[in-house]
Amino acid sequence: MIKSLNFKLAAFALLAAVSAVVDARAQEQLRSPSDYLGYELGSKWTPHHRVMDYIRHVADHSSLVSVKKYGESNEGREMLLAFVSSREHMDRLEEIRRNNLKRTGLTEGAPAADSPAIVWLSYNVHGNEPSSSEAAMKTLYELARPGNRDARRWLRDAVVVIDPMLNPDGRQRYIQWYRQTAGELPNIHPEAREHHEPWPGGRTNHYYFDLNRDWAWLTQHESRVRVAEFQRWMPHIHVDFHEQSYEAPYYFAPAAEPFHHAITDWQHDFQYTIGKNHAAYFNKNNWLYFTREVFDLFYPSYGDTYPMFNGAIGMTYEQGGHSRAGLGILKTEGDTLTLKDRLTHHVTTGLSTVEVSARHAEEIIEEFSNYYRKSNREPTGKYKTFVIKGSNNPDKLEALFELLDRHQVAYGKAKKEQSLTGYNYTTGKEERFQLRRDDYLVSAYQPKSILARIFFEPRPELEDSVTYDITAWEQHYAFGLEGYAMTKKVEVASFEGPVKEVAGLRTEKPYAYLARWQDTQDIKMLADLLRKEVDVRHARRAFVLDGEQYAAGTLIITRTNNRTLGGRFDRLVQDIAARHRQQLMPVETGFVKSGADFGSSSVRHIAKPRVALLSGRSTSPNRVGEVWHFFDQQINYPLTLLRTDYFDDVDLHNYDVLVLPAGSGSQMLDEQQLQKVKAWVSAGGKLIALGGANKMLVDRDDFSLASRALPSDTSKVEIDTFGAQQRQRISDFNAGSIFKVRMDSTHPLAFGYDSHYFSLKLNSDAYKFLDEGWNVGVTGEESHMSGFAGYKAKERLKNTLVFGVQRMGSGSIVYLVDNPLFRAFWHNGKLLFGNAVFMVGQ
Structure with missing residues (x-):
């Protein structure tokens, strides 16, 4: 027995020695980013695939690093996480993860005491703020580099998670444009074309969504796969690396007021601890920086606030640069800001974050545990x-x-x-x-x-x-x-089982199928039916049939109007409804107890609309993306994007609906182009103006939309002070708040709604009721419900138009003053937009 034990120990020692030799050789082969890429880091942009290759290179040649692919972008680019820690921690990484979840109560069991702090560093959520992905490679190398004694010490008390590129598609869009635009040497003059990124820019993802405003709402694919991994780990520290104007110094925590009241005193105070650590490095290098300005911690869907509301210390770091800085740019004060400068600053704050987190690991973990202990009990x-x-x-x-x-x-x-x-x-x-x-x-x-x-x-x-x-x-x-x-x-x-039960059909060959019109899923089913050439009609008035009440907007699919489908009719309609989990009501007659019979002129055919969306220069990429995403990903219906730079050559008669997104007001369409649109509307087209696009139509000939000014108050004269100008201006400002809107549910634009709708109002733009047209949604005297709106803005927005429809010749104009598709998270507004596309003007 003793000989056997000695043999096993000797074998184990030999294995450990061999492993150490192999590990040492791998470490010797670990190359810096510059050596691996073949150029000095910061002298060129590194494309997505090479950033990913380098992350894998480090993992292949360091026992301190492992890599996980957690998803792909919309355009198929891989998304990776790199995990960095000591050998001891790396050997039990999964145990550390599960143990941390026990601290939250999301996983049952008692957590172990000896746990490291989990620090998560996220880079390049905005694609045209690209220095951070370059910094991610350097940061990873420094943490894994043999001989870096500071890093070895930190990693004894920390696990570092690095996401080198949150927005691969946007970053690659920017990098590819820059490489095609710049010459052999960068031109540092701000007026050079390489400092003026064209529409849509690289900030957003494939669908032009700002991923840094999507952490809570998860409307985008990249956000969903990333937050799923975040939830698996629940880090204690999270940093989101950004860039701002190239003229600005570096920004780091602590954040600006207001802090949401849910943020704890310790979370607030520890931002100061981290900020002071950064400041020591910046002071040593004589780099400029600022804190506690601009970037607050209130809106919950950012890369700093969302982690805060999950118990972590969330922070935004902002380096001067952004898309305009390129590889180098001349600043107003005469200095040249280079890509190397930018990535160096990000590397410094990244490593400083790891350092201070490791130093305070015990305190961080204890406070994190307290956070969840209190959540559960108090x-x-x-x-x-x-x-x-x-x-x-x-x-x-x-x-x-x-x-x-x-x-x-x-x-x-x-x-x-x-x-x-x-x-x-x-x-x-x-x-x-x-x-x-x-x-x-x-x-x-x-x-x-x-x-x-x-x-x-x-x-x-x-x-x-x-x-x-x-x-x-x-x-x-x-x-x-x-x-x-x-x-x-x-x-x-406890609740188990589906919320919605879909009952089977009562008959095989009914006179017609009915489907209620209430939500986005109903739009999606309608879109599918129209794509499959199913004739669909809708009730313009409420009716009662077989003891059931049906509201205006109810879809009616009759057998007689689908004779061309022959024997496929029932199976096709039933399969489509089943695919979307929508309940069909088969009926044996078109003779209703009250309302209009199915052959009435009040039951209208829904024509399959050909929809176009204006995009390109002078339109907002974010607002364009909201419409594009709605059609392409949410209801799966064809949409044609038309660019402003060739709009003169477009034959609008190929389209039934034209959507105008917000943008640069009158610059979207010149007077001649607007006349072209008016002629098309008069001939039967439908124009939908979304949000800020209404500014282009206000007070214009033939358009009924008119602005409403706030009556001037001359009863009191106040002398403004220069220092208070910002706060004086906000009295007329609406920062994005919720208003209760009275709805005319008898109008097709409001089908599926009750007498009210809660609208996310994003500005203080106020419009009079339409003199010619239908005022479908309006505010009242006391409409403000939640969020900040200045007292002057509240007064201006009383009794104003929110949603309206105007006839123009044979066509119509739909004014959606409040954008119901904003960031794709205002779910209840999507039916309103669906009504504008499919119901209005039929």
Whole structure:
């Protein structure tokens, strides 16, 4: 037995010695980014595939690094994570991950005490802020480099996760343009063409979405795969590397006010600890920097705030540069900013973050644990239970629950029926209501307590009204759901099974099939039916048939109008409905009890619209992307993008619908082009103006849209001070808040809605009611519900047009003053846009 044990020990020692030799040889072969790429890092842009190759090279030649592919971009470019730590930690990486989840309560079990801090570094979420991916390679090398004693010391107390490129498609778009544009040597003069990126730019992803505003809403593929991996790890520190104007110094934490009240004192204070560490390095190198300005921590869908609301320390680091800086640019003060400067600053703050995190690892882990301990036992915030009524549309419920599932926010059903008091999201008042067993509950007593609060808090407290982004996003409003917020804790029963049950059909060959018109899923089914050449009609008036009430907008698919489909008709329609999990109601007659019979002129054919979208110079890439994504990814319906630079040559008679996105106002279409559009509308076309695009049409000949000015107040004279100018201006500013809009549900633009709609209003642009046309959605005297709007803006926005339709000749113009597709997360607005495309003007 002793000989056997000695043999095993000797064998183990030999194996360890061999492993050490192999590891040493691999380490010797580890090359710096410059050696591997064949050029000095910072002298050229590194394309996506070579960045990925280098990440893998480091993993292949260092036992301190491993790589995981976690997804692909829309255009098929791979997305990688690199994990860096000590040999000891790397050998038990999965154990560390699971142990950390135990601290949150998302995984059962008691966490071990000896855990490292988990530091996550994210690079290049904006594609044309590209220095950070270059910095990612250098940062990874420095952490893995043999002989880097500082890094070895840090990695004993930290696991570092590096995502070198969050937006591969946008970055490659920028890099490819720059390489095609620049000469052998960079031209540092700001007016050179290489400093003026063309439309749409590389900032956004394939669909022109800003991924840094999508962390919470997860509308984009890249966001979903990234956040899924984030949820698997739940890091303690997260840094999002960015760039700003090339004239600006470096920005790092601490962030600016306002901080959302859900952010803890420790999270706030530790940003100062990290910032002071960075400052020491910047002071030593005489680099300029600033803190506590511009970049606040309120809107929840950023790469700094989203980690904050998941218990981490989230931070944005901003290097001067952006797309205009290229490989080098001459600044106003006479200095030349180079790519090497930019990546060096990012490497410095990245390594400094690892250093300070390792130094405070024990404190970080303890505070992280406290964060989740309190979430489960003593949740913060006024409201402790959020109610989502079970009577809501099941498609909307499923869409909300899919989002909550992705964020691991728990929900369930009411355990018992009872009478309670809560904040009614619809009325904005505290009211008594009856809680029923089929109602859904989200309790604040759960690991993701703070995120639940962020999603459902009716009116987030805002200490400082000067903010960087929108100030309201509550999910009852976003999804069009009825419910309540309660200050009382209510017990939640576990919920299993689908929200929506789709019953089988009652007959094989009915007279017609009916389908209710209520949500985006209904648009998607309609789009599929039209693509398959199924004749679909819709009721312009409510009706009653077989004891069932059907609202205006109900889809009617008759057998007689689909004779060309022959024997395929029933199977085709039923298969399409099943694919979209929509309930068909087969009926044996077109004779209704009340309303219009199916042969009435009030039952209109839905023509298959040919839709075009204006894009290109002077349009906003983000706003173009919202429409493109809606058609291409959400309802799968054909869309043609037309560019402004050849719009003169476009025959608009090839299209039935033209969508105008927001952009540079009158610069989108000149007077001659606008006349062309008017002639097309008069001949039967439909123009949809989205959000800011309405500015191009306001107060123009033949357009009914007119601006509404705020009456001047001459009762009091105030002397403005220079230092207070920003705060004086915000009295007339609406930072993105929620308004209750009265809807005319008898108009096709409002089919599927009740008497009101909660709109995300993004500015203080105010328009009069249409003198000629239909005022389908309007504000009232007290319409503001949530978020910041200055007192002058609130006054201006009273009794104004939000959604309207004007006839022009044989065609129509749809004014959508508030953009219902904004960032694709305002789910309840999508039906409104679907109505504009498919219902209006039929």
